[in-house]
Amino acid sequence: MDKPYRLHYAPDNASLIIRLALEEMQQPYETVLVDRAARAHHSPAYLALNPNGLVPVLETPQGAIFETGAILLWLTEQHGQLAPAPGHAERGDFLKWLFFVSNTLHPALRMLFYPDAYAGADPVAQSALTTHMRGETARHLQKLDDLAGQGRSWFSADSPCVLDFYVACALRWIALYPQKGVAQLAVSNWPRLEAMVARLETCAAVRAGIDAEGLGPRPFTAPDYPNPPEGSPI
Numbered sequence: 001m002d003k004p005y006r007l008h009y010a011p012d013n014a015s016l017i018i019r020l021a022l023e024e025m026q027q028p029y030e031t032v033l034v035d036r037a038a039r040a041h042h043s044p045a046y047l048a049l050n051p052n053g054l055v056p057v058l059e060t061p062q063g064a065i066f067e068t069g070a071i072l073l074w075l076t077e078q079h080g081q082l083a084p085a086p087g088h089a090e091r092g093d094f095l096k097w098l099f100f101v102s103n104t105l106h107p108a109l110r111m112l113f114y115p116d117a118y119a120g121a122d123p124v125a126q127s128a129l130t131t132h133m134r135g136e137t138a139r140h141l142q143k144l145d146d147l148a149g150q151g152r153s154w155f156s157a158d159s160p161c162v163l164d165f166y167v168a169c170a171l172r173w174i175a176l177y178p179q180k181g182v183a184q185l186a187v188s189n190w191p192r193l194e195a196m197v198a199r200l201e202t203c204a205a206v207r208a209g210i211d212a213e214g215l216g217p218r219p220f221t222a223p224d225y226p227n228p229p230e231g232s233p234i
């Protein structure tokens, strides 16, 4: 590797969260496209990096890391940025919400986007699942909107932290990628989160990341399908 990090990405996939964190940290990285249309995430080479066949993977000098939350946590510890440091009084608070987003919100989105993987081929079962998960997702986002109003230094503050990037991407995806028939969940439902992502999309580092994936002028407040220079989101 010419640079310390290599991000295996597909446009507008969970790798975007890692890209935004690397940009904000000003860490040099190279990218390798995972060609979703060609199912490259199921290739033997990719499975050797992530046996779960999911995007992203970050190759580091300490080896390949998968799982978005794990990569974010590792990066914040390596570089002492974008989160309260280990030992900081707010570390526990930060960790519980990071894990809430990665363990609860993110799987809820996956059930909205890939109901067949969770409910099987029956369209009635899929529809019941997506209806339920839409409600769950809205409740999770309401909790995060409440959190954004509590003046934490590590979420929705003046300068972005990793949790901001994770939640901003989740808000974007729920507007674009649920299965047909699932009513849209618009960011305007959560005014504090909407204000946070409006601030984010004007940050220079964030713009560099979103421009690299062709995500358009207002990727979080008025999301539209991407026009990436390479690859596809699905």
Ligand SMILES: N[C@@H](CCC(=O)N[C@@H](CS)C(=O)NCC(=O)O)C(=O)O
Pocket: 012, 013, 014, 015, 041, 053, 054, 055, 056, 066, 067, 068, 069, 102, 106, 110, 114
């Ligand atoms: N738990 C994983 C989820 C990542 C994930 O859902 N990635 C999606 C792209 S955004 C993916 O790889 N989907 C392909 C599939 O499910 O087969 C993480 O946090 O990294």
